[in-house]
Ligand code: PAN
């Protein structure tokens with residue numbers, strides 16, 4: 001019997017996934033403009049600007065109980081006004097499902113929020129490990145000048161609930177003041 005080579009590769013430095021059962025998606029400003037605080041500034045920017053990209057490895061169908069998905073998120077550096085580029089953020093549809101994130105390169109912030117709207121954050125940097133428990137919404141923010149690259153692993157039946165975040169957002173925004181990343185109350 002021969003030792004088989006894996007049909008998928010994972011670049012440890014960049015998180016890039018290639019080979020079988022992998023896919024790539026890009027989120028442009030036109031897809032996510034609504035998440036930013038300053039809508040006038042967002043509307044004046046190029047809607048084709050890529051805010052973030054996700055590589056995924058999905059070996060089973062979405063919704064399969066007991067399986068796992070694996071991904072790499074790459075949030076580009078940039079701001080809408082003073083607010084750093086970030087992901088849409090979501091709760092998992094199956095609220096009890098958890099997720100691991102880990103920092104690969106770049107610097108940023110992981111915004112977390114429970115179902116009562118209580119929010120907190122963790123610094124993301126190369127080698128940082130983040131356990132996101134069930135019932136916790138999560139969003140990545142790039143506060144640096146290079147790509148923020150973050151690995152992720154989550155259950156294949158977790159699903160994504162974006163609607164709750166679209167309706168009420170996070171109570172915290174990560175903005176640049178005097179060249180530094182700070183947390184501010186979301187006044188929207
Ligand atoms: C991640 C996210 C990824 C993109 O793989 O899906 O960072 O963020 P949004 O899904 O909020 O646009 C994850 O948390 N999966 O469950």
Ligand code: ZN
Nearest residue numbers: 092099138154
């Ligand atoms: Zn998730």
